[in-house]
Amino acid sequence: MLTSASITLGAAMTAADQVDYVSGRTRLFGIVGHPIEQVRSPEMITAELVVRGHDAVLVPMHVLPDDFDSCLPQIMRLRNLGGLVFTIPFKARACSLADALLPQAHAVGAINALARGNDGRWRGEIFDGLGCVEAFRRRGIGFRDRRVMLVGAGGAGTAIAVALGFEKPASLTIFDVNEERARLAAAKVTLGNPQVSAHAGPPRIRDVDILLNASPAGMLDDARLPFPMEAIPRETIVFDAVVKPERTPLLALAERCGCTAVAGREMMRGQIARMVDFFYAD
Amino acid sequence: MLTSASITLGAAMTAADQVDYVSGRTRLFGIVGHPIEQVRSPEMITAELVVRGHDAVLVPMHVLPDDFDSCLPQIMRLRNLGGLVFTIPFKARACSLADALLPQAHAVGAINALARGNDGRWRGEIFDGLGCVEAFRRRGIGFRDRRVMLVGAGGAGTAIAVALGFEKPASLTIFDVNEERARLAAAKVTLGNPQVSAHAGPPRIRDVDILLNASPAGMLDDARLPFPMEAIPRETIVFDAVVKPERTPLLALAERCGCTAVAGREMMRGQIARMVDFFYAD
Numbered sequence: 287m288l289t290s291a292s293i294t295l296g297a298a299m300t301a302a303d304q305v306d307y308v309s310g311r312t313r314l315f316g317i318v319g320h321p322i323e324q325v326r327s328p329e330m331i332t333a334e335l336v337v338r339g340h341d342a343v344l345v346p347m348h349v350l351p352d353d354f355d356s357c358l359p360q361i362m363r364l365r366n367l368g369g370l371v372f373t374i375p376f377k378a379r380a381c382s383l384a385d386a387l388l389p390q391a392h393a394v395g396a397i398n399a400l401a402r403g404n405d406g407r408w409r410g411e412i413f414d415g416l417g418c419v420e421a422f423r424r425r426g427i428g429f430r431d432r433r434v435m436l437v438g439a440g441g442a443g444t445a446i447a448v449a450l451g452f453e454k455p456a457s458l459t460i461f462d463v464n465e466e467r468a469r470l471a472a473a474k475v476t477l478g479n480p481q482v483s484a485h486a487g488p489p490r491i492r493d494v495d496i497l498l499n500a501s502p503a504g505m506l507d508d509a510r511l512p513f514p515m516e517a518i519p520r521e522t523i524v525f526d527a528v529v530k531p532e533r534t535p536l537l538a539l540a541e542r543c544g545c546t547a548v549a550g551r552e553m554m555r556g557q558i559a560r561m562v563d564f565f566y567a568d
Numbered sequence: 569m570l571t572s573a574s575i576t577l578g579a580a581m582t583a584a585d586q587v588d589y590v591s592g593r594t595r596l597f598g599i600v601g602h603p604i605e606q607v608r609s610p611e612m613i614t615a616e617l618v619v620r621g622h623d624a625v626l627v628p629m630h631v632l633p634d635d636f637d638s639c640l641p642q643i644m645r646l647r648n649l650g651g652l653v654f655t656i657p658f659k660a661r662a663c664s665l666a667d668a669l670l671p672q673a674h675a676v677g678a679i680n681a682l683a684r685g686n687d688g689r690w691r692g693e694i695f696d697g698l699g700c701v702e703a704f705r706r707r708g709i710g711f712r713d714r715r716v717m718l719v720g721a722g723g724a725g726t727a728i729a730v731a732l733g734f735e736k737p738a739s740l741t742i743f744d745v746n747e748e749r750a751r752l753a754a755a756k757v758t759l760g761n762p763q764v765s766a767h768a769g770p771p772r773i774r775d776v777d778i779l780l781n782a783s784p785a786g787m788l789d790d791a792r793l794p795f796p797m798e799a800i801p802r803e804t805i806v807f808d809a810v811v812k813p814e815r816t817p818l819l820a821l822a823e824r825c826g827c828t829a830v831a832g833r834e835m836m837r838g839q840i841a842r843m844v845d846f847f848y849a850d
Contacts (some may be wrong), residue, residue, distance in 0.1 A: 303837070305615045307589055310599075310628045311609035317592075322648060325592035333587045334625045345627055348647035360642035365630035366604060555585070 290531070307336070310341055314366050315344035318358065318380075319373035322348035327371050330554075335560045342368065358383055362400075369401040369565040377412060377441065393448045393478035396441065399561050404568040411564055414442050415449025416556025417493065418498070418525065421548055424556065426521060427496075429453035435494040437512040439471035439502030442527055446500050451475035451482045453483045455496075457499065458482065461489040461513070463500070489513035491522070500527045504534035511535050520544035521548030527553060573597050579593065589618075590625055595649050597626035597847065600640065600662075601655035604630035610834075624650065626780040628809070632655060641667055642681075644690065645707035651683040653845040659694070659723065661675035661699045666692030673762035693846055696724050697731025699839025700780070700807065703830055706838065709778075709805060711735035717776040719744045719767045719794040720783030724809055728782050733757035733764045737778075740766040744783070771795035773804070782809045793817050802826035809835060813820050 314321035315335070316325040319529035328344050335342040347370075349357050351549065361367065362383065372380040377396040381387060384400060388411040391397045397410035416567060422429065434455045436447055447460055448471075458475060461565040468486035475484035491497065499512040505528045517539075518524060528549035532542075540547040597617070599609040610626050617624040629652075636658060643649065644665065654662040659678040663669060663677050666682060670693040673679045673694040704711065716737045718729055720742035728743055728752035730753075740757060744750040750768035757766035771794065773779065787810045799821075800806060806822035811832035815823075822829040 291641070303615055305589070305612040305618060307587070308610040308614055308625060308627060310605045310610055311608060311629060314627055314629070325594045326593055328590040328594060329586040329588070331587055332590055334589060335599055342589060343625070343627060345596055345625060346594060347588055347596070349645070350647060353642075355646045357642045357645050360635075360639045361646075363631070363635045363639050364643075366628055366630060380755075 307528050313342040313368045315369050316347040316370040317347050318347045322346045330342035331558055334558050340343045349542030368414055384408050389447050394445050411562050412445050414445035414494050414556045416560045419448045419449050420560050431456045432495040434458045434496045436498045437489050439467040443500030444471040447471045447475050448478050451479040458484040459487040480532050491515050496523045499536050500524045504528050509535055517542045518545050543544045595624040595650045597651050598629040598630050598778045599653040600629045613840055616840050654680050658775050666690050673732050676727050677755050683715050683847050684806050695839045695843050696727035698842045701833045702838030703834035711737045713738045715779045716740045718780045719771055722750040725782030726753040729753045729757050730760050733761040741769040744772040773797050773800055778805045779816050780807045780816045786810050786818055793818055800825045800827050832838040
C-alpha cells in the first residue's frame, strides 16, 4: 500500500482483521529477565493496566546477562516505553540504570521497577516489600508499634524487612538459617530508618504481634513450618510470602489457631497495584 | 512474594487477574518508526499472528532517527524477539541491520521487515510489492506475459515495480510526475530481472492489460484520477494502492466500465500474510 497513506489504513480494515489490545498508541512496558518464560508479570500487570483504563501492554524481554549493560540503556531510549520490571538475575544490576533511587531501593540495594517520568528521568524502586505492606493495608492492618518476627532474609525477605522499617514497628526481629544474611537485612532496615529497633535473632512465636514468613519453607510439596511450633496465639497476625500452595502449612496452622492469616497472593496483588501506581505517578 | 517462587505464581491467580494475550512465553515482534502513533501493524499483524495460532504480539517501538543506529542492534539482541517491521523514515537505513537481503530488498534498496532465523541470522525483505502480487494471486490473476502500466514510482510504487518484475510481465511501463524517479524504478526492475522489459513512459490506458496506481491521486478527499481518462476498456484489470477511501475515483471508474477492480486493502492483507509467512519461515 502507499506508505504515505499509512495513517489512514485502519479505517479501511474490518474488526475481524484487528485485535483490540494493541495499537500504535499503546504505551509499552517490559519485564527484563533471564530466563523469561516463567514470568507472570506480562498477563498480571497488563491486566492491572487495562483495568485502570490505560492503553498499555507489558511484554517479556529476554536479555542475556552478558548483554544487559549494552542492551538496557538502548531499550530505554524507546520513546513509547513507560517502564521496566526487573526479575532474576538483574534486580541489583538494574540500580545503575536509574537516575534516582527511591528510599526503599536505596536501602535494599536493588530495584524491580523503573519508571520514566514526564521529565524523562528514570526512577527506580523495589516493590517486593511494598506489596506486603499494601496487602496488610488492604486488610486494615498496620505495622506501627507492632512487634514483628520475620523468618527469611533472602531477596524478598530483605525487601519486606526494609519496607516494614518505614512503617515504624515497635521491633523487628529477623531470623535466617544464614545468620549473616539476617544481620545484613537488619542493617538495611536501620539504614532506611535509624530509629527502628531491628536485629537478627532466633525465631519465636511468643511476644510477637505479626509473624511473617519469607523463607522457602512450605513451598510446593514442602510440608515444613518456617520453624518448629505447636500452636500460635490467636491474636497473632500471620503472613506467608509463599504463593503456591496458597494455603501453606503455616497459614493452615494459623487458621486452626484462629489467627488472622494473610496470603502471598495478597502481597502479589499489592505489589502489582503499587507498581502500576509508580508507572503512572507523573 | 518469594522471587524463587515466581515460576509458580500464575497458578495461584484467578482469571480476573490476568489477560490472555501476553505471557512470559509470548514471542515479541515490533514495528519501528518515527512517528509511531499512526501505524496499524500492531493490531493487524498481531491479529494475523493470533489467527495462525502463534503466541506472539507485535508492539510499537518509537525510535528517534538519531537513536536508530545505536538502538536497533541492541533491541535485536532481545532473545525472544522474532522480527521487526520498519516504517517511515527507516526503510532504507534498516538494510544495514540485515545479515542477508532477499532479492526484492536487494533490488529496491529498502526493507520493511527483518526476521530472525533459527540460525540467529537476520534476513531482510520488503513486502510492499509482494503484497500487491499476493492480492492478485488471491484473485486468481497472474502478471505473467501481461502488459502492465504503473503510475507512481515513490517508495510503494518502486517496490511494486520490482515485485512485478519477478512475475515476468510482457512489459512494464512506469510513469511518475518526476520522470527521474520512474527511470530509477525501471532500472531497479531490470536489476532484479534483466530480461524484463521495464521502462519509464507516459501514462496510457490503451494496450494495457493491468493498470496499477501507486501515486497519491485519489487519496482522502482528492477526486483526481492518476491521469486523465474517460473510460477504461472492460478487459483491463485495475488496481489502486490507495486504501482510503476504499473505493477511489479510479476504482469507481473501473467498476462503471465493467473492469475487475482490486483494492488497496487487498494488498495490505496480502502484505501482512506474506510478512507473517516470513517471520515464521524457519
